[in-house]
Amino acid sequence: MRDFTLKTYKSLIVAFQEAGYQFQTFEEMMTVPVMGKSVVMRHDVDEKAWNALKMAQLENKLGIRATYFFRIVKQSNVPEVIRQIVALGHEVGYHYEDLAIAEGEDALAIKSFEENLDYFRGYYPVKSVCMHGSSTSKYDNRLLWKNHTLSDFGLVGEPYLSVDFDKVYYLTDTGYAWDGGKFATRDVVVNDFGLIFHTTQQIVVCIQEGRFPEKAMVLAHTLWTDSFSQWMTLHLREFLRNHLKLAARNSRFLGKLYENMVEMYWKK
Numbered sequence: 001m002r003d004f005t006l007k008t009y010k011s012l013i014v015a016f017q018e019a020g021y022q023f024q025t026f027e028e029m030m031t032v033p034v035m036g037k038s039v040v041m042r043h044d045v046d047e048k049a050w051n052a053l054k055m056a057q058l059e060n061k062l063g064i065r066a067t068y069f070f071r072i073v074k075q076s077n078v079p080e081v082i083r084q085i086v087a088l089g090h091e092v093g094y095h096y097e098d099l100a101i102a103e104g105e106d107a108l109a110i111k112s113f114e115e116n117l118d119y120f121r122g123y124y125p126v127k128s129v130c131m132h133g134s135s136t137s138k139y140d141n142r143l144l145w146k147n148h149t150l151s152d153f154g155l156v157g158e159p160y161l162s163v164d165f166d167k168v169y170y171l172t173d174t175g176y177a178w179d180g181g182k183f184a185t186r187d188v189v190v191n192d193f194g195l196i197f198h199t200t201q202q203i204v205v206c207i208q209e210g211r212f213p214e215k216a217m218v219l220a221h222t223l224w225t226d227s228f229s230q231w232m233t234l235h236l237r238e239f240l241r242n243h244l245k246l247a248a249r250n251s252r253f254l255g256k257l258y259e260n261m262v263e264m265y266w267k268k
């Protein structure tokens with residue numbers, strides 16, 4: 001069975017449900033956390049916004065609510081998609097990258113952060129934000145919070161600042177694998193649950209055997225698709241990207257090449 005399709009995504013959700021996990025949005029986790037087993041399904045919509053809508057529809061059908069973080073760039077910020085995801089009852093948050101866009105200029109960055117937050121509040125009363133990794137930028141978007149506080153903007157949480165990942169197990173599907181963290185450059189969370197998964201099926205089995213942690217945040221990007229051609233293309237792209245990323249760490253030439261490729265990709 002192909003992994004990272006909507007079918008496998010459904011099997012993951014159903015496994016959580018059958019094991020008695022409650023689903024909370026990130027905002028709820030911050031403000032009204034439930035006792036016992038619970039999981040936050042978090043979606044960083046880096047691109048392929050229409051895929052996010054398909055996940056949102058599936059989740060709605062299964063009776064759960066998730067959290068969708070949208071970027072301001074056009075690959076993510078698709079008004080029709082945001083509107084429909086809100087209508088399906090999910091939480092919408094802002095996937096900010098203002099410090100990288102402003103090239104480290106704090107005053108510029110906070111101004112654009114505020115404007116963009118206001119923009120997304122036109123769709124949903126946004127209460128949470130989450131930094132985008134901006135892997136080729138030298139600026140860490142989180143550093144915006146060195147001089148500012150979430151509450152100044154009416155925000156209740158930022159996963160990388162507000163969650164204790166020693167208590168909440170964090171899983172991410174970076175590069176079409178659950179153990180692809182070695183390819184991530186910045187949005188890395190270190191924890192000590194002693195669990196390593198490669199495939200979604202391995203997670204499902206772990207949940208079924210009762211070995212999965214009580215509290216979790218699962219980050220699923222928007223590359224999950226039932227379309228075979230898109231799935232193949234994306235797998236090839238992720239494979240190349242992961243290996244180029246690793247090679248780039250040891251070679252300035254490859255590093256530059258990777259940066260240029262990413263820049264071109266987002267400009268198109």
Ligand SMILES: [Zn+2]
Binds near residue numbers: 044045046131132133
């Ligand atoms: Zn991102």
